[in-house]
Amino acid sequence: MHREKALLALIAVALVACGCGDTSTDPPPAAVPRDYPEKSAVHWKSFESWDTGTIEAAAESNLIIFPLAWCYSTESRGILSELRRLNPDIQIIGYQSVMGVTTLYPDTTYLRTTLPYVLDYYNAVRNDWAWTTAGDTLMIWKDLITLNPVKNGALNVELIEKLVDLIAEYQSSSGAPVDGIMHDYFSTYPYINPSIRDSVIGDVDFDGDGIIFDNDTDEQGLFYLWQKEYAKALRERFGDDFIQIGNGRPVHEDAALAHYMNGIFYELYPNNCWSWTDRDGLLRLLDNQRDGYLSKAKGRTWSLCTNERGNANSNNIFCLLSSLVAGCLYTEMQGSYEFSGWTLDVEPGTPTGPAVIEGSVDSTLTVRRPFANGEVKLSFYDTGRRLEYAFLPTPAPAP
Numbered sequence: 001m002h003r004e005k006a007l008l009a010l011i012a013v014a015l016v017a018c019g020c021g022d023t024s025t026d027p028p029p030a031a032v033p034r035d036y037p038e039k040s041a042v043h044w045k046s047f048e049s050w051d052t053g054t055i056e057a058a059a060e061s062n063l064i065i066f067p068l069a070w071c072y073s074t075e076s077r078g079i080l081s082e083l084r085r086l087n088p089d090i091q092i093i094g095y096q097s098v099m100g101v102t103t104l105y106p107d108t109t110y111l112r113t114t115l116p117y118v119l120d121y122y123n124a125v126r127n128d129w130a131w132t133t134a135g136d137t138l139m140i141w142k143d144l145i146t147l148n149p150v151k152n153g154a155l156n157v158e159l160i161e162k163l164v165d166l167i168a169e170y171q172s173s174s175g176a177p178v179d180g181i182m183h184d185y186f187s188t189y190p191y192i193n194p195s196i197r198d199s200v201i202g203d204v205d206f207d208g209d210g211i212i213f214d215n216d217t218d219e220q221g222l223f224y225l226w227q228k229e230y231a232k233a234l235r236e237r238f239g240d241d242f243i244q245i246g247n248g249r250p251v252h253e254d255a256a257l258a259h260y261m262n263g264i265f266y267e268l269y270p271n272n273c274w275s276w277t278d279r280d281g282l283l284r285l286l287d288n289q290r291d292g293y294l295s296k297a298k299g300r301t302w303s304l305c306t307n308e309r310g311n312a313n314s315n316n317i318f319c320l321l322s323s324l325v326a327g328c329l330y331t332e333m334q335g336s337y338e339f340s341g342w343t344l345d346v347e348p349g350t351p352t353g354p355a356v357i358e359g360s361v362d363s364t365l366t367v368r369r370p371f372a373n374g375e376v377k378l379s380f381y382d383t384g385r386r387l388e389y390a391f392l393p394t395p396a397p398a399p
């Protein structure tokens with residue numbers, strides 16, 4: 001069975017690669033498991049390392065996240081087509097930085113032919129860079145220039161329009177429209193990463209009035225409002241079923257922003273970037289999945305538990321079990337945002353009831369959820385550390 005599927009995948013890729021695909025002779029879609037736990041491959045690189053086995057494994061995902069520029073690249077076309085053929089229900093999501101543009105090498109020939117979206121994006125926002133009080137380019141991460149959400153003292157709505165227009169253009173002309181976008185990341189504060197702070201001269205001053213961001217409440221308001229207006233503009237342009245997934249703390253806490261989202265990307269779950277305890281990470285996850293907090297797209301929400309510091313291993317299995325109790329997706333990572341397959345093997349069957357929280361944070365707190373084949377149980381010490389986390393299969397009946 002496994003070899004047969006791999007062979008079919010190989011044939012399909014060969015057909016796409018030689019441009020001689022004929023729909024009348026394509027093999028039928030393979031049967032992809034539509035069961036629990038629900039998977040989501042995350043891969044923030046080119047597809048150079050992928051073989052047919054990787055494609056087949058990735059196709060088990062309900063949703064998959066790639067860099068938006070690679071989604072729109074003709075070089076990815078064969079792989080994306082194959083994923084959709086193997087799993088017609090798969091949602092392909094493009095990863096993109098919020099309010100940032102990457103620096104480019106002087107020679108852009110490769111980009112023009114392989115990643116034209118990177119180049120077109122760069123040119124579209126060329127006059128929207130943010131500058132510091134010293135006139136330096138404002139960067140928050142290495143090689144990522146921050147865009148300015150403020151123009152002439154007001155919200156830079158033209159920048160929003162340019163970004164949304166560019167996506168719209170690629171959605172209609174690239175031949176490979178995405179099912180949604182993952183935003184990395186929403187923020188209320190332009191935190192310059194310490195690793196590059198010394199190379200950024202001056203302070204943040206988006207509106208250029210000489211009052212630095214930290215002391216400028218108007219500027220602070222515009223900085224965050226721009227992000228919400230951007231998410232809103234995408235929603236209005238692409239409709240209710242265009243999946244938006246947000247990273248960053250505001251989506252955990254601000255219902256007004258979460259309203260425009262269909263999912264949260266839980267980076268470094270369960271501790272996230274804020275050193276939450278394992279227990280608090282799970283309780284926050286459950287709270288975010290309550291009805292009405294996130295909006296639904298295609299009939300459901302699309303949150304994702306991830307931890308790139310995984311190995312074969314406590315964080316990946318904790319992501320998996322948490323996804324089961326909270327009704328989310330999970331991914332496995334082995335030290336980077338590079339998809340290399342699945343190693344965990346848990347077969348809970350379908351859920352037969354909601355998650356239940358027992359005990360209290362002052363003693364032992366336990367989260368349980370029943371499934372057809374057993375129960376997921378996650379319990380915590382009063383310190384918030386994990387006590388037990390497992391799928392407990394239902395014992396076979398006595399003969």
Ligand SMILES: [Ca+2]
Nearest residue numbers: 205209211216
């Ligand atoms: Ca200012």
